[in-house]
Amino acid sequence: MKADLRFTLDLARAGAANAAAGVHAAVTITQRLPAFSAVAMAPFAGAAAAAEVELAMTEKVAAIWLGAIEAGLEWQRFGFALASGAVRPEAVPSRWLAVAEAAAGPARRTVRANAKRLTRPDR
Structure with a gap:
């Protein structure tokens, strides 16, 4: 898959995940x-x-600490891949987006679980 198409799809996926997290956050609040x-x-x-x-x-x-740790791990993976020459220049934006996604993942999981827990009828 071409790098620009992959980045576009990754960006759309991240946008959809952020929109869903926004809805879950509103429900939780x-x-x-x-x-x-x-x-x-x-x-x-x-x-x-x-x-x-x-x-x-x-x-x-x-969620903040887990996001920081996961972003750091993803940043290290990116750095090692970049240093070894495994990353082509056109793939760099996708790798940066992967770092951002890793950072946001724990917060998204937490807010989704909270929205589900707080809207249960037996609560």
């Missing part, structure tokens, strides 16, 4: 807003709301 409000109004009133806020913060920090 909508579902968590009552818990955030409850904790803000009465910090010691609801243990369930406080636990949800703590979970939200913990998940954000974990």
Whole structure:
């Protein structure tokens, strides 16, 4: 496959994944807003709301660290491939996009799982 076509397809795939993550984030924020409000109004009133806020913060920090680690690993793969001559110049934009995708992956997985968990009827 030609490099420019591959990059276009990779870019479209990344755009679709970002759009889906935006929808999942909106659902997650909508579902968590009552818990955030409850904790803000009465910090010691609801243990369930406080636990949800703590979970939200913990998940954000974990997604940031995992994204940084995965991006670093992908950047190393790119660097080794570039140093060994395995990457053609026209493939460089796709490899940069792969680094960005690796960084965003943990956040996307987390927000998708949260949207699914928070919209379950048994919750």
